[in-house]
Amino acid sequence: MRKWFQQKPWTFAGLGLFCIVMALWPWRNEVFALSPGCVFYRLTHLHCPGCGGTRCMRALSDGRVLTALRMNPLIFSALAWLGVFWLRGVLREWAVIARKPLVFPTSGGWWIAAVVLLFSVLRNLPWWPFCLLAPL
């Protein structure tokens, strides 16, 4: 098992996550109801970068993709990226593709932090193109 995990970590991790999600699937509404209301939002009326994340997940679990995108575009696109990288990893493990692996840039962390912080500022602006980013 350990050896198999070392050889095909992406496949193994994906299968594990799939099993967990499937095990919780019948109780998904109860699981979502566990998440507490946001104290930060109640006090400040500001949207933090994760605001709408639970609604995004819930919409995805119901198959309403557009609502999910509307609730939190950042989490939605992060999940999409994760899916792409996972699929790439699985295909490489099974030698379906043998393309040059990607190198994560050393400045990547700063880029991620900048995108998240910029997103959280933009979605709190009250004007037209930016208010689309707010989960309302």
Next chain:
Amino acid sequence: MQWYYSKNGAQNGPISFEELKTKIESKEVGPRDLVWKDGMADWVPAGEVADLRPAFGVPVAAQPAPAASAPAAEAVAPAAAQAPVPGYQTQERPLQPGYAQAPATYGAPVAPPAQGMAIASMVCGIVSLVICCAWYFSGPIAIVAIVMGHISLSRIKSQPAQYAGKGKAKAGVITGYIGLLLALIVAVCAIFAMTLTPEKLEQMEFLPKEMREQIRKDMEKKRSSRELIPDQP
């Protein structure tokens, strides 16, 4: 054979083996910079590739013998290859015999350097950054990201053959620290707000009253228009 090399996260290439050797000899590519060629499972530090070891060994061999002729340098090179760089005492690697002994068999089932902890650190860091408003979740997750990021950074430094993912570990540390900072700010605000009475809290709101009324009205309007879509609040 086409080689690629990576410096500071940027990918360069393809170049020939001879060109890569020239770059190593001119110190443009160091032993810790990553290289890759077709058939390799993942990028590996250049100092770990057996074919490239002599290129790193040459400058070391030239130092003790100023008048070293070419055959002499050849003779010293294998000895220098034993420790091309101080701190590279990973000659006997039971996990990855393929890298050290037979670079021709790169397509063989050789385990690529592990980067699971670096990826986990990055994921935890991003999650802590995104859910910073829920400080009681994001604070602990940020600490996990920072700890795992530092552990994997030190492992990558001491055992470059077994561990990789420096950029990801760094990203985990960076986003973890920013997430922890945001969580602390939110926590201080939230705890401070808990000590206030509702009337005082009303006075503390930083927007003027008319503006808040306007925003509330807009939100109600948007909310009522959204009610048409079967959605949860």
